[in-house]
Amino acid sequence: MNNDPVIRAATPADVPALYRICLQTAHAGQDASALYSDPEYPGQRFAVPYARFAPDFAFVLDVGGEVKGYVVAAPDTRAFEAQLTASWWPALQEQYRHREPVAPLDANLLHSIRHPDAAAAELVGQWPAHLHINLLPEQQKGGWGRKMIEHQLAALRAAGVSGVHLGVSLQNEQVCAFYQRLGFRHLLRSHAIYMGQLL
């Protein structure tokens, strides 16, 4: 069997892998399994809705049939926010109606589902798209993060998108060096660090 990693479009069958990888990298790049009482919590916010509503910009790293990473993007952040308001958050809000926070990061995540926030206006003006990338530890530091970002940027460019931003948690600041090498620059710092590049 050929185990060379390949970057391919995500399919609905990849959704369980998106939940799993998101959970395993959701704590400033580290495993967050002990910090969420429901293993789907972080993926509901940071991964799965992208594959569902922006499938042309959802890619996975497939190693011999096993998904080891993903990069997802919304080409138009405002349109994506509107789509989630209409078609994603309401069902989750209903599903989690009686959920109480149990594990350390539950409260924050449940709040973000009950009261979804919108990207800052100064970000979406020049950098209308945004993205998320997460690779499992065994696939990190081998150049695949670079290849996946380049793949995503090419897809966004081909779709005529003019700029892209992303958020880095304050606890994961060292990862900014990765994005800087790939052409991103710092845009603003608030409850997270925002970086972007024109395409």
Ligand SMILES: CC(C)(COP(=O)(O)OP(=O)(O)OC[C@H]1O[C@@H](n2cnc3c(N)ncnc32)[C@H](O)[C@@H]1OP(=O)(O)O)[C@@H](O)C(=O)NCCC(=O)NCCS
């Ligand atoms: C961040 C991440 C996507 C980087 O992917 P990667 O495959 O490990 O990175 P690459 O091997 O492609 O590195 C590309 C370049 O960035 C540099 N780089 C990667 N991670 C770095 C880090 N933490 N600090 C400094 N430089 C870094 C590499 O040295 C390399 O530089 P070069 O091309 O000039 O030699 C990956 O490590 C990951 O998914 N981490 C966990 C989840 C996470 O933190 N996601 C980001 C949330 S904002």
